[in-house]
Amino acid sequence: MRLADASGLIFGRRRGALAVVRWIAVLALAVAAFASPGFASPVSLLTLLTEISWVGLVAVGMTFITIGGNIMSFCLGATIASSSAVFISLLDWGVAPAFAATMLYGGLVQGAQGVVIGYFRANPIIVSMAGLALIVGTANVLTGGTGVFAEGEAYRALKGKIGPLPIEFWFFLASVAAGQVLLSLTRFGREVYMVGSNLRAAEAAGIRTARVTALCYAFAGATASIAGVLIAARYGESHLDLDIGIDYQAIAGILVGGTAIEGGSGSVMRSFAGVVVIAVISSLLIFHGFSTAVQALVVGVAVLGVVMLQAVGRER
């Protein structure tokens, strides 16, 4: 038997095989989690849910970038951090106006990158790295490199729990719902899939592809800025270097959830599942006394594995 035949045999029913792998992994994870004493305690679950929410809010927006065919943005972590600073600086306006203005800021900062990518066909990765450098540079000049601290008490309304769950998690759930509705029920969502699947065909079908791309980025910026606001509210301060790297965890979640890196397929619900899985793995590792370095390693291996599975299973 030769290679082409063998791969046909193994990956011929690749969807089925992938689904089985997925369920076994989830099951194993759940068993490991609940077999770890203390993992299911209220305090640790609350911490877990809060962290899931921050990464998740970024992942929801990033999912649009990925499905729209632009892989990922390296700039969303910086968008979170700068959004925290913007929110804190604008708190004089009142919490709600500051919140809205921050979302606008996030939408504009990412949307501008989307415009560059959509209209000028610039490489999305490079643009996002330039965006990252610009934001970090500007913020350092403006703040002198120190943190920004919140004054007053009003912002504390965005901290704590509603019912049994942390506020962050409610915002995350709401963004998942909004993102999924946008993707699967609206014309815009359908156009995101088309642009991601085949840019030139979308163009020839009369879709305003550059606008779709810009909107994907603006949406990603808005959800990232929500995370920024919530982080500012929880800690009462903002540090630039705090949130860089969240975008990496978000893309890990998106890929593990099964959204295709080449665009044109995937969903927000998948990203939701992927983010939860990654977060549970990470916190399990911490629970069992592994360092954050090991954590990063494991996430890296998981992403690599998923990307390889996707590449191998792709039809030629």
Next chain:
Amino acid sequence: MAASSPRTVLSVEGLSKRFGAIQALDRVSLSVAAGEIRAVCGENGAGKSTLVKILTGVYAADSGRILIDGALRVIQDPSEAQALGLAVVAQELSLVPELSIHDNIWLGNAKVPLFHRRRRFREESRRVMEVLGIGHLGLDTRVRELGIGERQLVEIARMLARDARVLILDEPTATLTDREIERIFSALAALKAEGRAILYITHRLGEVFAICDTVSVLRNGALVGTWRTDAIDRGALIEAMLGRALTDMYPEAAGAGGAAKLTVERLRVPGIVEDLALEAPRGRIVCLAGQIGSGAAETVRALAGLVHDATGLVAMDGRELPLGSVARAVAANVRFISEDRAEESVFLRLRTMDNLVATRLAEHARYGILSRSGLTATAESLARRVGVDTARLRSRADALSGGNQQKIAFGRSIRDDEPGLLLMNEPTRGVDVGARAEIYAMMRGFCDLGYSLVMTTTDLEEALGIADLIVTMYRGRIVGRYGRNEATMHRILADITHPAEVA
């Protein structure tokens, strides 16, 4: 002259291959002699590419034997096929554009030592290029600088350097101009004279009769028969491929032609099209005939809104049609079907139904929210109208044949309320003969609805068959205009290659 004593080089006996439920190849036997050009024809899915892949070691046959020079051979992988002298020139060229012709010729050759710029290798490159009629090109010219036809020849040169004795060409002329095709044909004649055996896979029946000695037809994985090309006619060949007679390949227009629906004046695409004027009547097919570089394809693209720097006065039904925006062209009821299905037409990773409704989202959206039932109903009715099985609506478009993908592109273009303008570049490229007939019938269906059709093709036979009005183009300008009964192959060919002689 052909080789004096025809000697069988390659023969296969009873080759079979099954993929799951599909019998891709069913006990196929055929043999090719030295100096023979054998056409292999059949619809998509007939088994041509499976046969090629078994011969080149990509797949293993389930049963059957391969004999080379009468000796039984087992081909385990592509490098063994190379060693045995079997070489395939694929549709997607495998040249490296940034390397020189010489480098490309020796790329992947098992005989190459670490350094290959030695004189012996350069001489060999020179020799094979001479055989193929590209001796005038410099050995160190980068492949990037060559036209597609020349690249095709370099690809063949590479196979000659491997001393391939059986050359398998998979639709080598699909993307070439007539000039380039001529050069390929003369190269093939030279190879034939050298005594090489050639398997020539093609959809173009004209080529079968022009250069092939014999033709083998496959249908549903089985060999229908092998004939000498001077002992079979076109109709019989099509019947062998389809399993039924095809009486009316090119349906004619019904009813009287309407008034001009589209008028184009002073159309200009900088550097490509100059001062072009055109009228397209309602219910009729206008075909722009010209070679690559004539500006025909760009004219159609400009009308579709895909050329940003196009200028001119274009009106449809008396209303001005702005150039340079596809979205506005679509809103004005202009639809475009690209010749490049994979890159510019079909969303291969999306479902068939999503593809069918791609230009109709606006009419099913209220406040941006889509009506799923509306979209599904539209997709189903479109699928039925263009003859795509509705059971396939939920499968991905890349699972469909080229013909079915092209039907999707047509379905996407239908709008009942107000017939518009349908633009097409090479509407039947890579489509087999059965689906081709369906597509021509569909084009007439659009005419009957009152659409005006403007198309380009490099297949002149198609132009003569389907067009009501042929407009010939050369270097960005119109040379002549011919009605259905005025056009002849000779005039069209003269126009698009040597306009000076006509004028």
